Amino acid sequence: MKENTCVGVIGLGQMGRGMANSLRRAGFEVHGLDASQAAREACAKDGISLADSLAGLLSRAGIVVLSLPNSDIVRSLIEGPQGLADLARPGTLLIDTTTADPAVMRAVMPVLQRAGVALIDAPVSGGPRGAAAGELTMFIGGSQADLARARDVLSALGSKRFHIGDCGAGYIAKLVNNLLVAAHLLTASEAFRIAEAAGVKTGQLLDAINAGSGRSGVTLYNYPSRILNDAFDSGFTMQLMRKDVRLAQGLMQSVELDLPVCTQVAGIWQDSVASLADQEDFNRIVKFDTNRRG
Numbered sequence: 371m372k373e374n375t376c377v378g379v380i381g382l383g384q385m386g387r388g389m390a391n392s393l394r395r396a397g398f399e400v401h402g403l404d405a406s407q408a409a410r411e412a413c414a415k416d417g418i419s420l421a422d423s424l425a426g427l428l429s430r431a432g433i434v435v436l437s438l439p440n441s442d443i444v445r446s447l448i449e450g451p452q453g454l455a456d457l458a459r460p461g462t463l464l465i466d467t468t469t470a471d472p473a474v475m476r477a478v479m480p481v482l483q484r485a486g487v488a489l490i491d492a493p494v495s496g497g498p499r500g501a502a503a504g505e506l507t508m509f510i511g512g513s514q515a516d517l518a519r520a521r522d523v524l525s526a527l528g529s530k531r532f533h534i535g536d537c538g539a540g541y542i543a544k545l546v547n548n549l550l551v552a553a554h555l556l557t558a559s560e561a562f563r564i565a566e567a568a569g570v571k572t573g574q575l576l577d578a579i580n581a582g583s584g585r586s587g588v589t590l591y592n593y594p595s596r597i598l599n600d601a602f603d604s605g606f607t608m609q610l611m612r613k614d615v616r617l618a619q620g621l622m623q624s625v626e627l628d629l630p631v632c633t634q635v636a637g638i639w640q641d642s643v644a645s646l647a648d649q650e651d652f653n654r655i656v657k658f659d660t661n662r663r664g
C-alpha cells in the first residue's frame with residue numbers, strides 16, 4: 371500500500387470503475403461509492419472496497435476522485451444537504467475528472483474553499499480502456515502545491531498529463547478538445563460522403579488521408595477501430611458528447627464570441643437527438659444525415 375494514502379472514487383461507471391482499478395494496481399487503498407447498484411456490484415467483483423456512505427468514504431480518504439455524469443450532479447454532491455462540503459475533513463483534496471461546465475464549477479469553488487477542501491480539475495480523454503489501463507490523457511487545472519500532493523494519484527490515472535493553468539483551466543481545455551472531436555467527426559463523415567459519391571471508397575482512402583495532412587484523431591483511431599468495422603463500442607455515449615458540445619457552445623457564449631463553425635457543429639449534434647438515442651455510441655453521428663437534421 372502507498373504511504374497510507376487512501377483514495378476515494380465517487381462515480382464507478384465506465385470511467386470511474388477503470389480509474390478505481392488503476393489506483394488499486396498502483397498500490398493505493400481505494401474506497402468507491404456509486405448511486406447505482408449495478409455499478410457497485412461490478413466494482414465489488416473487481417475487488418474494490420465500497421464505502422457505505424459519503425461520510426464513510428470521507429472519513430477515510432484524504433484524496434477523492436470524482437467521475438460523475440455532469441457538473442450539476444457534482445454540485446449537488448458538494449453543496450447538497452450532508453454533502454461533501456459539510457462532511458469532508460479540512461485538507462481533503464478533490465480531483466474532479468468529470469467533463470463539467472466551467473461556470474457551474476466556478477460557483478462551487480468558494481464553497482469548497484470555505485470548507486478547507488482543495489480542488490484540482492482533471493477531465494480526461496482516452497475512454498474506458500484508457501481509464502482501466504491507467505493511460506488517460508488528463509487536462510489539469512490547479513495550484514502547483516495541490517498538484518505536487520496529487521502527483522502519485524494523477525500518475526496512476528494518466529500517462530499524459532498536461533497542467534494547463536489554475537483551477538478551472540482543465541475544464542476549459544477538455545471542452546475545447548471535445549468540440550474538436552465533435553467537429554472532426556462531422557467533417558470527416560461529409561468528406562467521405564463526397565469521396566464515395568465520386569466513386570472512391572472510404573476504406574481505400576483512409577490510409578492515404580492518415581499519411582496526409584487531412585488526418586485527425588477521428589481518421590486515425592475512430593474510423594479504423596470503431597466505425598468502419600461497425601463496432602461502435604467506444605463506451606462514450608451520444609448523451610455525453612451532446613452534453614460536451616452544448617457546454618463548449620455555452621463557453622463560447624460566456625466569452626461573448628459568436629463563431630459560425632462552433633454554432634453549426636453544436637446545432638447538428640443537438641438535432642441528432644431525434645434519431646440517435648442517448649445511449650448510442652457517439653461515433654454514430656457519422657450516420658446522421660446532416661442534410662435532414664432530425
Ligand SMILES: NC(=O)c1ccc[n+]([C@@H]2O[C@H](COP(=O)([O-])OP(=O)(O)OC[C@H]3O[C@@H](n4cnc5c(N)ncnc54)[C@H](O)[C@@H]3O)[C@@H](O)[C@H]2O)c1
Nearest residue numbers: 381382383384385404405406409438439468469497605606
Ligand atoms: N465514457 C467515456 O468514454 C468518457 C471519456 C472521457 C470523459 N468522460 C466523462 O467522464 C464522466 C463519467 O463518464 P462515464 O462514461 O463513466 O459515465 P457513466 O454514466 O458510465 O458513470 C457515471 C457514474 O456516476 C454514478 N452517479 C451518478 N450520480 C451519482 C451520485 N450522486 N453519487 C454517486 N454516484 C453517482 C452513476 O451511477 C454512474 O455509475 C463524464 O463526465 C464523462 O463526460 C467519459
